[in-house]
Amino acid sequence: MPIKSNFPDVNLSVTDIFxxxxxxxxxxxxxxxxxxxxxxxxERKYTYAQIKQLSTDFGKGLKSNYGFRxxxxxxxxxxxxxxxxxxxxxxxxxxxxxxxxxxxxxVQELVYQLKDSGAKLLVTHISALxxxxxxxxxxxxxxxNILLLGKDGDPSRKFKHWSMVRNLEGTxxxxxxxxxxxxxxxxxxxxxxxxxxxxxxxxxxxxMTSNVEQVTAAEPHLxxxxxxxxxxxxxxxxxxxxxxxxxxxxxxxxxLNCLVHLPxxxxxxxxxxxxxDLEKWCRLVQDEQVTFSYIVPPIVLxxxxxxxxxKYDLGSLRMTNSGAxxxxxxxxESLWKRKGVRVKQGYGLSETSPTIFMQPWExxxxxxxxTGVMVPNLEAKFCAVPGPGEESDGTKELPRGEIGELxxxxxxxxxxxxxxxAATAECLEDGWFRTGDVGFLDGDGNLTITDRVKELIKYKGxxxxxxxxxxxxxxxxxxxxxxxxGVDSAELGTEVPRAYVVRRGGAGAVQPGDAxxxxxxxxxxxxxxxxxxxxxxFVDAVPKSVSGKILRxxxxxQAKKEFKEEExxxxxxxxxxxxxx
Numbered sequence: 064m065p066i067k068s069n070f071p072d073v074n075l076s077v078t079d080i081f082x083x084x085x086x087x088x089x090x091x092x093x094x095x096x097x098x099x100x101x102x103x104x105x106e107r108k109y110t111y112a113q114i115k116q117l118s119t120d121f122g123k124g125l126k127s128n129y130g131f132r133x134x135x136x137x138x139x140x141x142x143x144x145x146x147x148x149x150x151x152x153x154x155x156x157x158x159x160x161x162x163x164x165x166x167x168x169x170v171q172e173l174v175y176q177l178k179d180s181g182a183k184l185l186v187t188h189i190s191a192l193x194x195x196x197x198x199x200x201x202x203x204x205x206x207x208n209i210l211l212l213g214k215d216g217d218p219s220r221k222f223k224h225w226s227m228v229r230n231l232e233g234t235x236x237x238x239x240x241x242x243x244x245x246x247x248x249x250x251x252x253x254x255x256x257x258x259x260x261x262x263x264x265x266x267x268x269x270x271m272t273s274n275v276e277q278v279t280a281a282e283p284h285l286x287x288x289x290x291x292x293x294x295x296x297x298x299x300x301x302x303x304x305x306x307x308x309x310x311x312x313x314x315x316x317x318x319l320n321c322l323v324h325l326p327x328x329x330x331x332x333x334x335x336x337x338x339x340d341l342e343k344w345c346r347l348v349q350d351e352q353v354t355f356s357y358i359v360p361p362i363v364l365x366x367x368x369x370x371x372x373x374k375y376d377l378g379s380l381r382m383t384n385s386g387a388x389x390x391x392x393x394x395x396e397s398l399w400k401r402k403g404v405r406v407k408q409g410y411g412l413s414e415t416s417p418t419i420f421m422q423p424w425e426x427x428x429x430x431x432x433x434t435g436v437m438v439p440n441l442e443a444k445f446c447a448v449p450g451p452g453e454e455s456d457g458t459k460e461l462p463r464g465e466i467g468e469l470x471x472x473x474x475x476x477x478x479x480x481x482x483x484x485a486a487t488a489e490c491l492e493d494g495w496f497r498t499g500d501v502g503f504l505d506g507d508g509n510l511t512i513t514d515r516v517k518e519l520i521k522y523k524g525x526x527x528x529x530x531x532x533x534x535x536x537x538x539x540x541x542x543x544x545x546x547x548x549g550v551d552s553a554e555l556g557t558e559v560p561r562a563y564v565v566r567r568g569g570a571g572a573v574q575p576g577d578a579x580x581x582x583x584x585x586x587x588x589x590x591x592x593x594x595x596x597x598x599x600x601f602v603d604a605v606p607k608s609v610s611g612k613i614l615r616x617x618x619x620x621q622a623k624k625e626f627k628e629e630e631x632x633x634x635x636x637x638x639x640x641x642x643x644x
Contacts, residue, residue: 065444065472066463068437069508073280075440075474079242079268080249081156083275084327085115092287092330099145099326102308102334102347104214107145114149114327117226121153123237124228129184129208133158133240136251138182139314140164140173140195142337146212147313148323150186150225155249155268158240162251162263163314165609166190170197177202179263179482180251184208186225189215244269251481252316252413263481264316264413273474274320274416275328277438281421284382285355287330293424296381296405299354305381306332308347308356310339315610316417317386321357341365345375352379359387359611360394363406364537364544367397368567377402382424384409386417387610389512391534392431399428410434410510414496416475419443420510433509441473448501448516464505468516469498501528518615520549522592523557529615532595535588536562539581543567546605546613550597550622553630561597561622563605573601597626 076083094112101107109117125131137154139161141147154161162180164173166188177185177198185204187195189211199209209222216224249268253261284291285307289299299305307326311318326333334347339362347353363385366372386409398404407427411417422435437443445467447459461467476496479487490497501519502512514528521527529547536545544565549558564581566573578599586594600622606614 064460065442066437066504066508068439068441070281070437070439073276073439075269075273075276077244077269078272079155079244079247080271080324081118081152081239083272084152084324085118090330096287096330097332098330099148100332100334101145101214102336102343107214109145109149111327111330114152117149118152119156120229121149121225122156122239125153125157125159125184126237128228131157131159131183134160134248135184136160136162136180136182137184137186138162138164138177138180140166140168140185140187140191140198141212141314142166142188142190143309143313143318143335144188144213144337145335146225148327150212151323156239158242158247160248160251162253163319164253165312165314167609168194170194170201173198174201176253176261176263177204184210186210186212188213189217192217192222242268244272246478248478250319252314252319254413262483262486265478265481266316266416267478270416270475270477271320271324273440274418274438275324277440277473277475278321278325278418278421279329281436281438282424284424285329285331287332293381296424299381300352303352304332305354306334306351308344308351308353309333309335310344310362311357311359312609316413317357317411317610320416320418341369342371342374345372345377348377348380349375354379354381356380356383358383358385358406360385360390361544361607361611363390363394363398366404367394367401368543372402377404380404382407382427384421386411388612389434389530389534390432391537393534393538395428395431408434410512412498414477414490414498415471415473416477419471419473419475422509426509430507430509433505433511435510436508437510441471441475443472443504443510444470444495445503446470448519464503466501466503466513469500469502469510469512470495471498472496518548520547520560521558522549522560522596527560527593529560532560532562532585532589532593535585536564536581539584541567541577541581544605546615546618547595548615548618548622550619550626552596552626554633555596559596560593561626562595562599563602563618563622564599565603565605566601570601570603577601597622600625 095110097108098111099109137159151161164176210225211222212225249271250266251263253263284293285305287304289301289304309322383406385406390408395406405427407422410420420434422430445461448468472494499516500512501514514530532547533545536542542564546563547560550561552559582595606617
């Protein structure tokens with residue numbers, strides 16, 4: 064039987080995103096509430112009323128200047144900026160679809176997304192303009208359809224700033240088109256590509272508005288005036304309200320809904336950093352009295368271990384929320400002991416718009432290690448994990464509490480992958496989305512993610528979750544960061560776990576015997592099939608996506624090459640010791 068959320072269902076709006084955010088009859092904050100402020104240039108800020116006007120002007124400008132029509136795609140290739148919101152909502156007002164791209168993409172990676180999404184225009188930043196021009200040329204997008212956003216425009220004035228794209232004709236004939244919220248696309252976001260080429264995730268207006276309302280219902284603790292209280296959690300400054308510090312990338316679904324849409328819906332003052340810088344983050348928390356921040360495990364790790372953190376008072380933080388990858392109990396407790404900073408967890412995917420589980424504020428310490436409970440209007444089921452070479456069909460449901468693959472169903476679940484019917488069929492059937500994540504629900508409804516189906520290491524038929532081994536290893540005092548992958552051993556005839564470790568103190572701190580010491584320490588903590596038979600390799604950094612997910616594919620390719628060379632050396636060494644005939 065499917066499991067329903069602990070929360071009662073809420074009456075979800077069936078409307079487009081622009082209408083939900085800007086056409087509500089009642090909202091709990093004034094029009095002059097500051098919503099976005101540039102964390103790098105504090106004088107730059109937008110109120111709610113300004114955002115609505117800028118968005119509408121841009122939407123009309125798209126129609127009058129570019130003949131923009133319903134379902135046309137506008138791509139974003141920008142770092143975080145307070146201009147992102149008005150550009151997004153202006154595009155949606157005009158009936159368009161927004162496709163945000165990673166500003167760290169190479170030209171060829173950007174070309175792929177521009178072509179696959181069918182983008183008509185590209186909005187970029189002056190810092191990314193050269194790559195943008197090259198990519199647009201290959202994707203057959205004219206340079207006249209490249210726009211800039213951000214504090215600085217184009218010195219040559221060849222490329223327009225988005226704020227100049229308005230209805231210069233002054234005509235009133237431009238209207239927002241009729242939107243069918245449940246079927247019309249709002250976003251084409253591209254998956255991180257940790258297991259292959261990025262896939263375009265098709266998200267409707269209803270997908271996104273549903274998640275805004277689901278999250279607000281499950282976590283109604285932030286306010287513009289400090290009126291929201293949570294037992295055991297400090298209040299926000301009365302009259303001033305909460306302040307959110309936004310560092311997660313806006314092109315990622317986590318940042319897009321939690322840091323672009325939610326602040327406008329809830330009326331929360333949000334400071335925006337173009338990129339994460341640890342000291343700047345700490346300084347802004349201290350100086351601007353930030354009360355909340357969405358973060359990822361690599362940031363938690365830095366807050367636990369980096370010496371610069373000790374220079375700053377982070378006491379204004381009521382709560383932080385970590386997502387994108389599992390967080391260990393050791394890290395949660397370490398951050399609390401070091402700086403008195405509370406960190407809870409959430410869980411979601413691009414395909415679920417994104418949030419589907421959230422750890423309640425009041426359970427941030429009692430439910431450590433879990434990602435919390437299901438948001439409202441959602442169902443889940445757990446199915447048997449397929450064995451080697453098998454495929455799951457989602458029919459073998461497991462009893463609550465048993466470890467299985469998570470399937471979810473609800474209004475925030477995407478409609479499919481763009482131009483990829485085969486991939487859609489593999490994970491979406493009758494509204495049930497196969498997440499590919501393995502975990503279980505406890506008696507209180509808390510979800511614990513143990514691993515991903517495709518990342519489980521199979522040692523002689525036993526399943527070994529890399530995340531579990533990483534949790535142990537991260538607690539060792541010589542380990543700053545770690546990733547575990549499986550590698551095939553010809554010698555043993557099975558897959559074995561190998562750890563890639565960032566040594567505390569850096570590569571120069573590695574001493575002879577460190578690997579053996581950590582392996583021995585680890586092997587005393589785990590069952591026989593979970594031992595690090597693949598050994599340890601020290602690295603300068605663990606490769607990760609911008610959202611903090613370990614790029615295991617990169618490490619698996621590296622491990623495969625290394626392991627082959629190591630086993631060949633072993634064979635040569637054995638053969639050299641044999642007497643010649």
